[in-house]
Amino acid sequence: MTQPRQTIYVAGHRGMVGSAIVRTLLASGLPAQDIVTRTHSELDLRNQAAVQAFFQQQRPTQVYLAAAKVGGIHANNTYPADFIYDNLMVQANVIDAAHRSGVQKLLFLGSSCIYPRMATQPMAEDALLTGALEPTNEPYAIAKIAGIKMCESYNRQHGRDYRSVMPTNLYGPGDNYHPENSHVIPALIRRFHEAKTSGAPEVAIWGSGKPRREFLYVDDMAAASVFVMNLPLQAYQAQTSPMQSHLNVGFGSDVTIAELAHAVGQAVGYGGGITFDASKPDGAPRKWMDSSRLNALGWRAQVDLVAGLRAAYADFVKFHPVQIA
Numbered sequence: 265m266t267q268p269r270q271t272i273y274v275a276g277h278r279g280m281v282g283s284a285i286v287r288t289l290l291a292s293g294l295p296a297q298d299i300v301t302r303t304h305s306e307l308d309l310r311n312q313a314a315v316q317a318f319f320q321q322q323r324p325t326q327v328y329l330a331a332a333k334v335g336g337i338h339a340n341n342t343y344p345a346d347f348i349y350d351n352l353m354v355q356a357n358v359i360d361a362a363h364r365s366g367v368q369k370l371l372f373l374g375s376s377c378i379y380p381r382m383a384t385q386p387m388a389e390d391a392l393l394t395g396a397l398e399p400t401n402e403p404y405a406i407a408k409i410a411g412i413k414m415c416e417s418y419n420r421q422h423g424r425d426y427r428s429v430m431p432t433n434l435y436g437p438g439d440n441y442h443p444e445n446s447h448v449i450p451a452l453i454r455r456f457h458e459a460k461t462s463g464a465p466e467v468a469i470w471g472s473g474k475p476r477r478e479f480l481y482v483d484d485m486a487a488a489s490v491f492v493m494n495l496p497l498q499a500y501q502a503q504t505s506p507m508q509s510h511l512n513v514g515f516g517s518d519v520t521i522a523e524l525a526h527a528v529g530q531a532v533g534y535g536g537g538i539t540f541d542a543s544k545p546d547g548a549p550r551k552w553m554d555s556s557r558l559n560a561l562g563w564r565a566q567v568d569l570v571a572g573l574r575a576a577y578a579d580f581v582k583f584h585p586v587q588i589a
Contacts, residue, residue, distance in 0.1 A: 270298060273324035275309060275358055276331030277301040280438040281373060281431075284486035285328050292490065300324055310350060315357040319365035327362050327370040328489060329355065329411075333404075334440070336447045337470075337547055340401040351407035359414045363422055370426040371493045372415050374408040374510060376478075376551050377401045378430060386554035389430075389510055398548045416509050427500060428510035429492050432553045436482035436572060437579040449479060449573070452525060453580050456532040466537035467529070470544035473522030478552045480515045481567035481575070488513045491563045503557040514553030515565045521546075524569075531573035 272289060276282035277299075289299060300322055307318055309331055333350040340347055355372070362370050379387045380395030392412075397405045415426035435449035443454065452469070459467045492500070492511060503511065519527070525538050567575075 270294075270326065271300055271322070271324045272298060272326045272328065273300040273322065274328045274330060275302075275354075276329070278303060278438075279330060279332070279334075280436065280440070280482050281434060281485060281489075282328070282330035283438045284436070284482045285330060285489055288483065288486040288490050309357055310353040312353075312357050312361075315361045316364065319361040319367070323365055324362075324367060325369070326493065327358065327367055328493070329358050329370060329372045330489075331358070332373070334447075336451060337400050337545055338444050339446075340404055341545075344403040347401075348403035348407050351404060352410060355407065355411040355414060359411070359418060359426065362426075363418050363424060368425055369493065370415065370424070371489055372411050372426065372428040373489065374412055374428055374430045375405065376430055376432050376512075376514075376553055377405040378409050378412070379551075381548050385550050386514075386552040387512070388554040389504075389508055389512055389557065392508065392510070400545060400547055412510050416507055419509065420506055425497055427492055429489055430510050430512050430553070431485050431488075432478040432480050432512075432514040432551070434480055434482050434485055436576050437583075438482070439576065439580075441580060441584055448477070448521065448524070449528065449576065450580070452528040453532060453573075453577055456529050456534040457577070457580065459536060460532055460534045464536060466539055467525075467534070468539050468541055469521065469525050470541055471521060471546040472542040473525065473540040474520060475546045475548065476518045476520050476550040476552065477524065478514050478516075478518040479524070479569060479572070480513065480565055481572035484515075484565045484567050485513060487566075488558065488563055491561075492558070495561060499561060503561055511558045511561075512553040512555045513558060514555040515569075516555060516559075518550070518552040519569065527569060527573055528577075531570070531577045 381398040383391040418424045439450040441450045
């Protein structure tokens with residue numbers, strides 16, 4: 265008997281994570297015609313009516329919800345209203361439209377910032393909602409927490425299979441290299457590249473360099489997303505609970521920002537000095553994920569930081585000629 269066709273909608277396919285998920289799905293052998301995508305100009309996910317109409321027309325069987333408004337400390341501090349509104353609207357519209365059109369399986373991608381600023385390290389899934397959030401990205405974190413709880417609520421009330429994964433800090437091909445609104449690794453890659461090409465004697469880094477962060481190559485995150493989506497429900501439920509259904513996705517170890525800066529400098533080939541401006545905000549002192557539940561299910565990261573940074577820099581040089589001119 266012929267199996268019904270699987271149609272997978274990847275929301276946010278032009279973003280770093282969404283594009284990596286598409287690459288991973290194609291590499292797994294999924295025909296390109298079975299992947300549904302829409303650009304922002306084709307479908308504004310903040311528009312409820314448009315999203316409902318899209319789902320009713322396309323009727324996907326699975327959804328990867330990777331669409332989000334993202335940015336670093338500066339962007340989160342400068343545009344807090346945009347971060348909470350845009351993310352809440354996108355999540356609410358996609359999750360509800362998926363349910364109303366009969367989508368049984370959905371994967372929501374969150375963020376490690378959902379955990380309290382002073383959470384015990386490494387941060388386990390049960391740290392959620394146990395303390396105050398990091399002020400610099402609280403609006404974004406609140407939106408992501410709401411996304412998790414929406415998935416759980418639709419599971420509990422409607423019997424859906426909507427899962428959530430919480431990645432640590434991501435980097436790699438397709439990243440945002442904006443000089444002010446990017447995350448730490450792309451910001452450093454651009455800064456070191458510009459310093460190398462201009463012959464600058466040193467690079468100044470925001471903060472003290474002491475906070476510790478964990479970084480995961482984006483193709484590892486995509487592989488984890490597909491892995492979690494395809495887990496048998498019984499296996500997924502063995503590591504989660506109805507009101508704590510998210511799984512952490514991390515590399516397994518962390519580094520200081522100072523160590524990261526030196527690693528990026530080496531990947532770029534910059535030979536100058538590095539200084540740290542302690543008058544700038546550090547953010548949370550440490551963000552290290554406990555990924556033991558996902559590891560117990562059989563998944564581990566494959567790309568180490570050195571190899572990942574080299575690949576990220578190669579992508580930057582190849583695909584961002586305007587930004588590095």
